[in-house]
Amino acid sequence: MRNSFPLTRAPARAPAGRARPVGWSLALWLIxxxxxxxILLVLGSLFVPQGETWRHxxxxxxxxxxxxxxxxxxxxxxxxxxxxxATAWLVxxxxxxxxxxxxxxxxxxxxxxxxxxxxxYTDALQYAGPLQSALRSSFGLSAGEYFFPDIRSLGGAVLxxxxxxxPYVYLLARSAFLSQSLSLLEASICLCSGPWESFRRVSxxxxxxxxxxxVALALMETLSDFGTVEYFGVQTFTTGIYRTWFGMGERVxxxxxxxxxxxxxxxxxxxxxxxxxxxxxxxxxxxxLKPLRRYPLAPASALLALAACxxxxxxxxxxxxxxxxxxxxxxxxxxxxxxLWTYARHSLLLGGVGAxxxxxxxxxxxxxxxxxxxxxxRALARIAAMGYxxxxxxxxxxxxxxxGWLDARLNAxxxxxxxxxxxxxxxxxxxxxxxxxxxFLTSAYGAVETGLERINPNLxxxxxxxxxxxxxxxxxxxxxxxxxxxxxxxxxxFADIIKELPATLIVRPFNFDTLAVRVYRLASDERLLEASGxxxxxxxxGLLPVTVLSSAIAASRRRE
Amino acid sequence: MTRFLAxxxxxxxxxxxxxxxxxxxxxxDATRGVVNVYSARHYDSDAALFGAFTxxxxxxxxxxEAEADELIERIRSEGANSPADxxxxxxxxxLWRAQEAGLLEAVDSAALEAAIPASLRHPEGLWFxxxxxxxxxxxxxxxxxxxxxxxxLDLADxxxxxxxxxxxxxxVYNQSLLAAMIAHYGAAEAEAWAQGxxxxxxxxxQGGDTDQIKAVVAGECDLAVxxxxxxxxxxxDAASGDPQDPASAEVAERIGLFFPNQDAEGVHVNISGxxxxxxxxxxxxxxxxxEYLATPAAQALFAEGSYEYPVVAGAEADPIVTGFGxxxxxxxxxxxxxxxxxxxxxxxxxxxxx
Numbered sequence: 001m002r003n004s005f006p007l008t009r010a011p012a013r014a015p016a017g018r019a020r021p022v023g024w025s026l027a028l029w030l031i032x033x034x035x036x037x038x039i040l041l042v043l044g045s046l047f048v049p050q051g052e053t054w055r056h057x058x059x060x061x062x063x064x065x066x067x068x069x070x071x072x073x074x075x076x077x078x079x080x081x082x083x084x085x086a087t088a089w090l091v092x093x094x095x096x097x098x099x100x101x102x103x104x105x106x107x108x109x110x111x112x113x114x115x116x117x118x119x120x121y122t123d124a125l126q127y128a129g130p131l132q133s134a135l136r137s138s139f140g141l142s143a144g145e146y147f148f149p150d151i152r153s154l155g156g157a158v159l160x161x162x163x164x165x166x167p168y169v170y171l172l173a174r175s176a177f178l179s180q181s182l183s184l185l186e187a188s189i190c191l192c193s194g195p196w197e198s199f200r201r202v203s204x205x206x207x208x209x210x211x212x213x214x215v216a217l218a219l220m221e222t223l224s225d226f227g228t229v230e231y232f233g234v235q236t237f238t239t240g241i242y243r244t245w246f247g248m249g250e251r252v253x254x255x256x257x258x259x260x261x262x263x264x265x266x267x268x269x270x271x272x273x274x275x276x277x278x279x280x281x282x283x284x285x286x287x288x289l290k291p292l293r294r295y296p297l298a299p300a301s302a303l304l305a306l307a308a309c310x311x312x313x314x315x316x317x318x319x320x321x322x323x324x325x326x327x328x329x330x331x332x333x334x335x336x337x338x339x340l341w342t343y344a345r346h347s348l349l350l351g352g353v354g355a356x357x358x359x360x361x362x363x364x365x366x367x368x369x370x371x372x373x374x375x376x377x378r379a380l381a382r383i384a385a386m387g388y389x390x391x392x393x394x395x396x397x398x399x400x401x402x403x404g405w406l407d408a409r410l411n412a413x414x415x416x417x418x419x420x421x422x423x424x425x426x427x428x429x430x431x432x433x434x435x436x437x438x439x440f441l442t443s444a445y446g447a448v449e450t451g452l453e454r455i456n457p458n459l460x461x462x463x464x465x466x467x468x469x470x471x472x473x474x475x476x477x478x479x480x481x482x483x484x485x486x487x488x489x490x491x492x493x494f495a496d497i498i499k500e501l502p503a504t505l506i507v508r509p510f511n512f513d514t515l516a517v518r519v520y521r522l523a524s525d526e527r528l529l530e531a532s533g534x535x536x537x538x539x540x541x542g543l544l545p546v547t548v549l550s551s552a553i554a555a556s557r558r559r560e
Numbered sequence: 561m562t563r564f565l566a567x568x569x570x571x572x573x574x575x576x577x578x579x580x581x582x583x584x585x586x587x588x589d590a591t592r593g594v595v596n597v598y599s600a601r602h603y604d605s606d607a608a609l610f611g612a613f614t615x616x617x618x619x620x621x622x623x624x625e626a627e628a629d630e631l632i633e634r635i636r637s638e639g640a641n642s643p644a645d646x647x648x649x650x651x652x653x654x655l656w657r658a659q660e661a662g663l664l665e666a667v668d669s670a671a672l673e674a675a676i677p678a679s680l681r682h683p684e685g686l687w688f689x690x691x692x693x694x695x696x697x698x699x700x701x702x703x704x705x706x707x708x709x710x711x712x713l714d715l716a717d718x719x720x721x722x723x724x725x726x727x728x729x730x731x732v733y734n735q736s737l738l739a740a741m742i743a744h745y746g747a748a749e750a751e752a753w754a755q756g757x758x759x760x761x762x763x764x765x766q767g768g769d770t771d772q773i774k775a776v777v778a779g780e781c782d783l784a785v786x787x788x789x790x791x792x793x794x795x796x797d798a799a800s801g802d803p804q805d806p807a808s809a810e811v812a813e814r815i816g817l818f819f820p821n822q823d824a825e826g827v828h829v830n831i832s833g834x835x836x837x838x839x840x841x842x843x844x845x846x847x848x849x850x851e852y853l854a855t856p857a858a859q860a861l862f863a864e865g866s867y868e869y870p871v872v873a874g875a876e877a878d879p880i881v882t883g884f885g886x887x888x889x890x891x892x893x894x895x896x897x898x899x900x901x902x903x904x905x906x907x908x909x910x911x912x913x914x
Contacts, residue, residue: 060909122767127778128807144779152766233728233766235914243730246629247905249657330804397633404637411641423641426634427624506630510596510622510643521602521625526768526790529804 024470028368028377031361032384038398038438039386043262045255053244053253061240069237071154072161072229073219079162080218084169085211087309089199092177095294096302102309103174104550107167109316111542113499114164115227116519116535119528120320121160122231123327125151152232161222163316168221168443169214171492172450175484176210177203179454195295209453212272213446217492219268220388220442223261227501237261238391251397258394265389266382321539327532340518340534344541347498347514350429351545354436355444355494359486361437362444366452367478370460371470381445388442392502399435399507400426427509435503440496444489451485452478487552494545498538515541593619595845598635599648600628601832605865612861613852619845628654635663635837644837645846648690651732653739655687655833656898665838667847675854675872679891680831689831689894690853691868694887695737696827697818698791699783700776709818712741712828715785716756724757725772725781728765729908733787733830738907739900740828743892747903755911765914770794777810789867791817792880796867799880819887826888830897832868 090096091103109117125131125148132148135141150156180203204211229236237257245254297305365381387395403425411420425431455478463473479486501516508517515538522531599606602625610621624631628649635644635658647663649655658664659682666685673685680689697709708719715724727734741750762781772784773791791811797803798812819827834853840846852858859875862868869877876882 056906056909060906060912122771126771126774126807127780128774128805128810130806133806142779150766230728230730231767233764233914239730243905246627246732247730247735248902249629250902251629251633393627393630397630400630400634401637404634404639404641407641408639423638423643426638426641427643502630505626506634508624510624517625525602526770527793 022372024368024371025374025377027364028372028381031364032380035361035387035438035441036380036384038395038402039262039383039390041398041402042255042390042394043259045252046259048252048256050250050253050256053248053250054256057240057244057253057257061235064235065237065240068154068235069223072158072222072234072236075155075158076161076165076222077215077219079158080166080169081211081215083162083166083312084214084218085173085204085207087166087312088170088173088177089203090305090309092174093195093199093203093294094302094305095296096305098306098310099294102306102313103554104547105313105317106170106309107546107550108313108318108543109163110167110495111539111546112164112317112320113227113501113516113519113535113538114161114221114225115231115523116324116538117160117164117316117320118157118228118231119523119531119535120323120327121151121156123528124323154232154234157229157232157234160228161218161225163312165218165221166312166316168217168492169211171488172210172214172217172447173207175488176207176450179484180206210450213450216269216272217388217443217446220265223265223389224391226391226393241391241394245393255394255398258390261391262386262389266386269382321536324532324536324539327529328536330529339513340515340537343513343515343518343534344537346512347516347538347541348544350432350436350504350514351494351497353429354433354440354497355490355545357433357437358440358444358493359448359489361441362448362489363474363479363482363486365441365445366448367470367474369449370452385442385445387439390439392439392500393506395439396435396503396506399431399438399503403431403507427507429509429512432504432507432509435507436493436497436500439500439503440493443492443496447485447489447492448482451482451488455481491545491550495542498542498545593617593842593845594622595619595842595849596622596643596645596840597624597648597849598631598644598646598837599623599625600631600654601625601648601650601866603865605861608865609853609858609861612858613849616852617845617848619848621849629657632658632661632663636661640839642837642839643841645840645842646834646849647837648832648834650830650832651736651897652687652689652831652833652894653732653736653898653901655682655835656895656901658835659686660898663838664835665840665843667836667850669847669851671851672854677871679893680833680871682835682895683893687833687835688850688854689833689871690859691832691863691866692829692871692889693831693866693868694788694819694827694829694889695733695785696788696791696884697783697820698773698776698786699816699818700779700814701816702814703782704816706816706818709783709820711821711824712737712785713745713753713824714820715760716753718756718760720760720783722760722762723782724760725762725775725784726757726765727767727769727772727786729905729913731768732901733769734785734913735901735904735908736830736897737785737828738904739897740890740892742900742903742907743896744825747907750904751907751911754907754913758911758913773811773815774807777807777814788817788881788884791815792867792878792884795880796878817884819885821890822888825892826890829889831871831894832862832866833894 087106091099091106123129135146224238226238226242230239241254241257244250244257365384369377369381407423407426410424411422414420459477460473463477468476499516501520504514504517505520515534519531519534519538522534610623614620628651631647632654635642635647638644647658664686668685672681672688676688680692681687699709729735738750738754741753763775769786769790772786773794775781776784794805794808794811797805798808803809821827834850836843836846836850853862854872856872856875859870859872863870863875864878867878867881869881
């Protein structure tokens, strides 16, 4: 069974004619329907006519929203794909000084919420900030006498969102490169001419599903980003959704805008899947007996590689973190208080439980889909994993509305028996974890699904012929092989939850503050200096899972 | 043995998270009396104030903070089961929206009616203003003479072309300002004014009110329209002896403050306000908290932390804010802000105010 590469068309179908257990379908449907309910609620808003509001939007602001969102999407998509893939390939396949350090350092920008990055950069680059002040004093210039690029612009937003989101691509692309078979690469190097050709013709196409999954995450995050674009005054589809809701008080019309955004993302993903269908992908390298041999680079190339990998880390993490530290230390009001400790504890609790829940559900959905790949199962799993593309507040309010309805039904049911427990779900920690699940299942599902796709379907057949049922196969074959992917999924969700804001704000119980809430309270009131302490703590707490899990992922890959 | 190292470290992480978070579950005991507050105000001074209330009355304050519109949706969806007693917002328009949704209940309190001026509360007691702020003009004293400034309407005059900074129209402060102008002059004139203002902008709107003040200092524009407390905060920083913000010293040196409309309707004010939620489970405690917040002592604290003006006679604002001087304020009942805010946003969309 060593190093076999049966070439099959992806996605593979389970052999026909076998009795299929209905259990997985049932579990998939139950879970997916519950998780998808708030998303379906958003989509359902499309059936409530809002003609007049739409006419107004179409005549005035909608074209601008569309153009800006499109430019933002294109810029961030190209930027994250380029940086994420290039850095992942360099640190995985090449040998140059600093490679080991950079391998995990490249993940660090994940710890920064994009809007905090925006605040820090604006603060540093503004007129009174350190850079411009130094420029003025050293060249004897005064206001208006020199040109300085404005970070608060569409271009600035693209730059910062690329820095914040390229780790999604990096993480998934790296695990794809790591799992590529050495023998295949060796063969490709013989057949092609050198590392570059081998990268272009073999590694890249093989890693494409993973790269696209990463880019999809980055794009969904971009399209639902509100904090950065709002602060920069870039009018996008998402700022339009909030404006329609908060400004005009048209919640249903806002939900409709969000629903169209969702339809757009669904179409984009379907298109990508379709184009991938024509690729011949090898499935399931079982083992890699020899350790990966990295290409040694000539000094000049090594320097280039080092610069290419270090730049995103410096710009996306080191410099802003230093600036934040300087601000926090200079701010007399900040000291690590007991309250901050409580916030950190709440953040960790929510992150841990939420990550576990998301990984569990993602495994059920992805494996259920693998065992019984009917069209309905695939579609439902996909919709359930779409929460990422909906702006946070919209999905959070959908969750709140769903809980309110359910609580009312429960109380009505219990009333004849004298049981009126009041609110069970609304405003509970369980409710909050559910909201995270709805919002972040996307990233967990993506990681688990791409991991499962790399497992050879022949293994399923082998397990079956040995008399193992689907659950036993999952435990004995898939989960052990998926270890790295599961950890990746947990890491993605954990880091997202620590940074999450809208759902945390509106679904949480009384007196339940997290680090992100704390920073938001100060930043929303333009007290950025006072927010720096809390912001730094978010980054530090976010670092915890990044370092622990990334080393665990590396360890698990090494053993595979 | 190392086979499960990765899974074990993940399990460890999870266990740590659970262990750290667990004490929360035990800490949720209830005091006898509580009042549940849904607040859109985010000041530490508020938390201190609620603490003082608990100390004085024994009534514990439970708090959820979020955006006003989200809080309104949550109260609406929780329906009859909602634990919400009080809702606090930083804008009269949002209180009006809660009122329109039928979520509020009138409070009949002689103490509140005596303490709070009529224009700052709902005529039937559906909501009460607790602190107010003025939307003023700040200007570069080197480039603008205060004598050139007069009213908001004047900002549409071509003489200000390329000289004005104002933040995005997505912000509720601008929406409320335009809503007030619709109430005074009608939608057509308000739209013409908004168009003139947009034509005079020095740059595309970006950042918050603080950033507009800094843009005046940076020479990007000659004047800006902002809420007065943002200037007060920068001045307080400059006066602290150890300024945290590198821009604040220059702001103190160069920026002047002008209260517009003194010869007309008066300067536009908005409120931080509170309202009783219909069907509040702790109605009496909620009214007690409302009345407490309208006492002069509480008022001083409530307004001081945010550099706002207290609404109750006898309570003093922060010395920096009183230093701005006295002014005539718009007597328009603030219900008008809510009634006209959707129209204001449509006008802003039409005139291309980003």
